[in-house]
Amino acid sequence: MPSPKLGLSLTGFQKTGRSLTATAQRAEQLGYDSVWSAEAWGHDAFTPLAHVAAVTSRLRLGTGIAQMAARTPAATAMTALTLQELSEGRFTLGLGVSGPQVIEGWHGVPYHPPVRMTREYLTVLRKALAGSERLEFSGSFFEIPYSGPGSTGQGRPLRTTVRPEADTPILVAAMGPKNVAMAVEEADGLLPYLWSPTRWQDTWGEALKKAPEGFQVAPTVLACVGDDIAACRDRVRPRIALHIGGMGSRSKNFYASLVSRYGYTEEVRRIQDLFLGGERAKASAAVPDELVDDLALVGPPARIRDQLAVWREGPVTTLIVEPAEPGMLESVASVW
Incomplete structure (x- = not known):
């Protein structure tokens, strides 16, 4: 290919x-x-x-x-x-x-x-x-x-x-x-x-x-x-959290459904709870390193x-x- x-x-x-x-x-x-x-x-x-x-x-x-x-x-x-x-x-x-x-x-x-x-x-x-x-x-x-x-x-x-x-x-x-x-x-x-x-x-x-x-x-x-991989991860976490937590409602969010199908069900639930509860910084912090590395190019x-x-x-x-x-x-x- x-x-x-x-x-x-x-x-x-x-x-x-x-x-x-x-x-x-x-x-x-x-x-x-x-x-x-x-x-x-x-x-x-x-x-x-x-x-x-x-x-x-x-x-x-x-x-x-x-x-x-x-x-x-x-x-x-x-x-x-x-x-x-x-x-x-x-x-x-x-x-x-x-x-x-x-x-x-x-x-x-x-x-x-x-x-x-x-x-x-x-x-x-x-x-x-x-x-x-x-x-x-x-x-x-x-x-x-x-x-x-x-x-x-x-x-x-x-x-x-x-x-x-x-x-x-x-x-x-x-x-x-x-x-x-x-x-x-x-x-x-x-x-x-x-x-x-x-x-x-x-x-x-x-x-x-x-x-x-x-x-x-x-x-x-x-x-x-x-060079700082932790800092790079932190730069993209808010964008991932926004889509999982805020691009839709709890009952209708295509991004949250997709990432749940990847196997991150509990992580998605926590990110949504925090984001929809107005705690956006905590929602970003709740995006795990594994998910960042899976979805983004960082480091x-x-x-x-x-x-x-x-x-x-x-x-x-x-x-x-x-x-x-x-x-x-x-x-x-x-x-x-």
Whole structure:
């Protein structure tokens, strides 16, 4: 299996034009293959990539992730088509459902069951990107043209007016077993977060056995390079604790469920109890060394090289590194 490529998450990097230009151009010089932009309820995922496209020539560009509920499938297709044209074909579309707290609390729309909704979304999206026929679809969540309550009855099927991009890679940030199985069937790859290079098989293995040739697996991994391994672990603990403890409720947190399936059930329960109880510092401290070492790249360069050997043994095709601080851009590339 080919060695994975090195990607860079733009999380934590300044999004001013001058800073983003410097980061992207330096990443290209250092040999990074791609940069990935995310969104929560601050910066959107697409606009920074348009800027990066204008100041680079080789870097691939990906959303890691864009929230599906934030845009109709057609709006996402329009944005993807625009970025493909601006970047001359360097764009990869990464999508995710996010969670009920963000979708209902920020976007103000209902949170739908991820598997069925994602399947429909991808079907509409691929039709819009392909541009081979006028866009028509009738499903449980999407009806195009719309003719339901409140419609004027004047909607008509349309086809994109710009160059189609049917081959745009679409990756899905799936974590639950059913959603991962759906992604293997419908998408071109997975965008996991909190991926374990030592325990992935028990959680993801059965679904990935059915993946077609060329299927991409592009996890984002936290990284902190430094001589003091304890200090490096402490730098990434809060980020792990945030996802396990705070990215969702006690009853609906995809990250907590994933790490529990890895075998850290008691650790997850304790982190959640502390985080949801308002004791964030204690929640971070409760992330054990074993879990940090399993999910992140931490410590001196020689140690991280040993860790990377394990990551390269699995199905990962692109490793998207999220440095603990922007100044580690060079050290990560050097270790790689």
